[in-house]
Amino acid sequence: MAQILYKDIIKNKEINEFIKKGDANLATLGYTEHSKTHCTLVAERAAYLLEKFGHADAEIELAKIAGYMHDIGNTINRVDHAHSGAILAYEILKNMGMSLE
Numbered sequence: 319m320a321q322i323l324y325k326d327i328i329k330n331k332e333i334n335e336f337i338k339k340g341d342a343n344l345a346t347l348g349y350t351e352h353s354k355t356h357c358t359l360v361a362e363r364a365a366y367l368l369e370k371f372g373h374a375d376a377e378i379e380l381a382k383i384a385g386y387m388h389d390i391g392n393t394i395n396r397v398d399h400a401h402s403g404a405i406l407a408y409e410i411l412k413n414m415g416m417s418l419e
Contacts, residue, residue, distance in 0.1 A: 322416040324328060324361065324382040328354075332410055340392030340399075349394060361385035365389050382405075 327333060334354065341353045364381040372382075387410075391403025 322381055322383070322411060322414050324386065326414065327386050328358070329384050330410070330414070333390060336390035336393045336406060340389055344392055344396065349396070352392060357386045357389060360388055 327362065337352070337354055337357055338396050341351060341356075344350075361382040362385075364385040365378050368378045368381050369378075387407050389399065389403065390406050391399030391401065394402040
């Protein structure tokens, strides 16, 4: 299995399209922006917090990945978007070759 890194995630066209569509859906519903800027900010803040509390580099990398992908479920629906996003993320990461560990 290939090691999937945050730098791979932010370049992934499928993930970025889900973020773009989710942001458009939320804009229609009157929510604030949930674009790549928002996702990047969440990823960076997650990394900062884990670094500050001394977590391992592998955990920090996973937090950045999760932070960036956290809203992809909004492309389906705002209600339960975490569940939809988890299903989408599982398939995307599996197809990218990410280890289950």
